[in-house]
Amino acid sequence: MIETHNLRKTFKSRKGAVEAVAGVDLDVKKGEIFGFLGPNGAGKTTTLRMLSTLLPPTSGEATVAGYDLLHNAAKVRYEIGYVSQEGSSAPEVPGRSELIMQGRLYGMNKARAQQRAIELITALELADCADRATKTYSGGQKRRLDIGIGLMHLPQLLFLDEPTTGLDPQSRARMWEEVRKLRDIGTTVFLTTHYLEEADALCDRIAIIDHGKIVALGTPDELKREVAGDVVVVGTDDASDRVLHLLRGQPFVREATVGDGLVRLYVDRGETAMPQILRVLDAEGIPLASLSLNRPSLDDVFLRQTGRSLRDAA
């Protein structure tokens, strides 16, 4: 559905050049939810805007929805929907009018556009507010309308730029549901996010992007498996540095980090490591406040690739 080769974008300004996207190779398959995970400023929006014909790439090539992006942008536009990070509706216009307008711009006649707007208003539960000006909408309603606008013409590929940023947990769960429904009807979704949980729970495949470069790519499970077997998190009242020091040298510990008073130990097999950890701490007489066994998170992946935590970077 999307194939890019060495896609680049350099912004030139008086202060110098910013290489926002520094050579991205992607292969997004039909029908998948593909996630672009990275901190603010990583180049997610810039990539999306290039792929959706808004911004000419500085160099590189891309095929989007079967057409060459550089030479056939007009054809690409009929096949894709794009929901920007900032939103897309005019404050004084009612949601229903925005939906109908969008359909008409893709060539629908009035009756068809009205019909399709009703379908989307029902599906996205916008019936209560469809005829009010969009400035009166809640954050969740506004976001759902944005998605509806992007879906009016039944695109085979939908770009969603940070679809849940700024939404409350309930609206976010709602949005995830909508995105999954899209996959169920065969729509390819390319979304960006800086939320680890979102990339993990929602996406079939993820590309982790930092400073305009893809640093890891795969299914969430594949990515996490690359890091290490398991993560054991040890909490003590105020001895985390000592714990780190004691355990780092143990043969079964591959890597250890400390943060927020917790020691994270990357081990091959958590089940066998836990009793050994307990024994070491017991021998030293260090009281344990908490002990948990976790699968590595995508943050562990990011941490390993970039040396920073995505939670701090975002």
Add this chain to the structure above:
Amino acid sequence: MKMLRDTWLMFQRYLMVFLRNPAWVVIGVLQPVLYLVLFAPLLKSLTETPGFPSGGAYNVFVPGLLIQLGLFGASGVGFGLIAELRAGVIERFRVTPVSRFALLLGRALRDILTLVVQSLILLLLAIPFGLHPTVSGVFVMLGLVALIGLGMSSLAYAAALALKSEDSYAPLIFTLSLPLLLLSGVLLPLQLAPEWLQHIAQANPLSYAVTAARDVFNGHGADPDVFKGLAIMAALAVVGVLVGARRFSRAIA
């Protein structure tokens, strides 16, 4: 064909947006009426001044007022566009296959319509004050206003797209429109001006529109100046549309 259809769609949209905000409708009409009531009476005593064109104060003043309406009305349209840029509406349209010309023309047509309606209201209201319009005069007048509306609003949209913020757009508009206005002979005929000022005014395209408008309202409808004024305004419109459409089709980075 697609361009015409898209232009019509855009025109309908922006007309709806305009009508949903009655404040603009009221302000749009009120402004020229204030000039009519609070400024035009001052001219009465000036009609005796040597050099003041014959035809009566209102037949001299109202044509200029209409050109001013066109200039000010059109130069403010960029504010709405900047708000839309910020709301993401323009980016959303640019992802669709909509004709890039239509993005400009749809709006500009809305601007022309509002200007023409305002002009008609003003003409009607001026009659009881002492304006004596002719049918051909009204048509030429509305033609001039429409061309100014198309040219100036297109240029205003181009400036708004380039500057992207009210903070830089507003000063530009005010700095440019005031000299354009003063050097067009809108408020008082340029015949009253010293020669050097008249020379500078010759560089201002709007001064030709004002001359043409006064001519048709004062019994010189067949004067070459009328055609000159219309031709110059038509050229302004063409340039404006080309510049504006180019801006709309370029990436708004």
